[in-house]
Amino acid sequence: MLLHFIDILRRTGWRAAAMCLLYVLPGALFAGPLTQQEACGRKIYFQGTTCTGKEIKGFVGDLEVSAKLQPCASCHGADGKGRVESGEAPGDITWQYLSVAYGHMHANGRKHAAFTPALFERALTTGRDPAGGKLSRLMPRFRMSSASSAELAAYLKRISTDTDPGVEAASITVGSLAPLQGDNAEAGSAVKTVLTAYFDDLNQRGGIYGRRIVLRFAESGADSVTTLKIAKRLTTTPVLALVAPFVPGSEQKLAALAESNHTPTVGLLALSVPSEPANRQVFYLLPGFQQLEQELVRFAAVREKAAMEKTVVVIADDKLQTDVAAAMQATWKELSVDKPREFVLSKTNGVEIVRELHSQGIEKVFFVGDGEQLLPWIQAADRAEWAPRVFLLGPLLDGEIFAAPARFQGRIFAAYPQLQPEVGAVDQFDDFLQRHKLASDHRLVQISAYCAAKVLEDALTRAGKNVTREKLILSLEQMRDYKTGLLPGITFGVNRRVGSFKAEIVCVDLASHSFQTECGKSQSPE
């Protein structure tokens, strides 16, 4: 057998043989899925609860502690190898080490023979090593059943070969979802095709550390409830992370699901982006309404410097107002100005609001609503010969804004997430679309999906070969000003989950039906 092997080496070359080894060796490190017992042990190790959800408690001296707040992994590490902190040294508890034939000699002179499953249980529950010596005072004495102790021991035998979901010897699986039917079908399809094409290219280049990236795509449902069901199913299959999920109307619920399933989500496409990172798992690339509204406020205050009594907020969309209210409030505070008065626009009181605001000499209006809600109101203002400056959220506008009366030339401003296309990169992106025969449609959605995949690739690369979900998150948190070539530099951090806060305020040029950084003056009398 050996001679035969050497003969093959001789004939095919050492290089080919080395390649074979590369396929064989990593395979040995991936010992297949966990058994039920090992999986329950893993739950105890990382979450401090049994498979039935029972919280494990213990004592540190006279202090009762919960394994949920300090599970084994928090002191002994995700790999079971231990670490040193503040002079304390929780040790290596992989079973290979615990059961080593010649026993342990600890730094403080304590020594004992190897652990057996029974001695392991005794250590957990009474704090004694195999020789009867006391373990560190910081190691809790746990109240746990023999079955739980056996589950934990079973997992500790596997911990060195356990990998996170979606990570296999030759592949990493990531998931995404988007609608392929209904109003958003085209945009959803753009997400699917761009991601598929991106990972195809990446795999052609050799993947990441020799692993190809497998995209598991799920078509989202017709309504929020179905979409969430599909998302839940997707996040319970072995995927390491989600990339560029597009679920209009269900973004917040998907974010909550990602958090509860501990699934990192890179580049969730969303119009509403929380200002405070309440969720550790979800990373956004671009600013949402909250951040755009803040930029509008700063822009209006800095540029105009007029008194805030001449400024009001007109609310046409309740739900949107709930999203942006806190962000706007924070910005009024930041600029040390009083919060302006708010008026709620309904289908019937538009003319009345126009009359009241006109009579008060209002000069600036923050309009919280979309283009369709704005148009009739702005037409009423025109009939009353009143043209305040109007500040809007760009992503809510469609072509209808150009039907605004001529009086409003140079007076309507919209905030968009800023893009920062670099010359070579745009060509590369167009090339990419052409090569994969993708139409340049829904460009912002395409760019978002493309950049999300790019960001994921960079983070996975920096996370190293033994990638886990936790390492991916830490890697993303270290991202500083990463240039995708199409967006402003992406920066994340321990407390930062929005890649770029940059917004672009543009003026609606009614004459040329376009958005400009500066608009020509109005032709009609003020």
Added chain:
Amino acid sequence: MAIVGLALGWNVSTLASAQPVPVRRQSAESAKHSMAEAAPAPIPDVKALDQNGKALHFYSDLVRGKVVAINFVYTTCTTICPPLGATFGKLQKNLGARLGKDVFLISISVDPATDTPERLRAWGAQFGAKPGWTLVTGDKAELNRVLRVFGADAASPENHSPLVLIVNDRAVRWKRVYGLGSTSALTRSIEEMMNASSVNALERHQ
């Protein structure tokens, strides 16, 4: 002693210059041997933030005229901080109605760059932090001034001190107790300090 000091992340020169009597590391059994000492240095009145984002001055708002127990934590710490937090949680129960009235708890972040008020609030909530237990963050350079005076500044957050510092400001007395020992001994130490009177010389309990 120096080795113990280094292991606990203390600045040994601070120890040598600040106190004439060496402070011993506490264990549950030897809590009796804790020593009260006169405060080595005035506590800087630096600007800081509490877990609700409220701006305050460390000394004048949190310590002046009060009895406080202070520990040193950071929210991304996973080894000794959970038991430090759980210990303070237990202390809250033991101190009962006296907390927030006669005695106060303070947790100072040794990683203020990461520990925003929101993070501290969420961290404290795990251990049931009530009014009377303030978690403090702020500018790193400013907080370091306080940590240095307490002998709790360290080269990196991972080497932070597991001690609890009990201060009776009116009596101008400090006491250092091991923060991970018996909670009943820690409670007793705090109660002793609450009843402490001002001293000119150092005492040594047998």
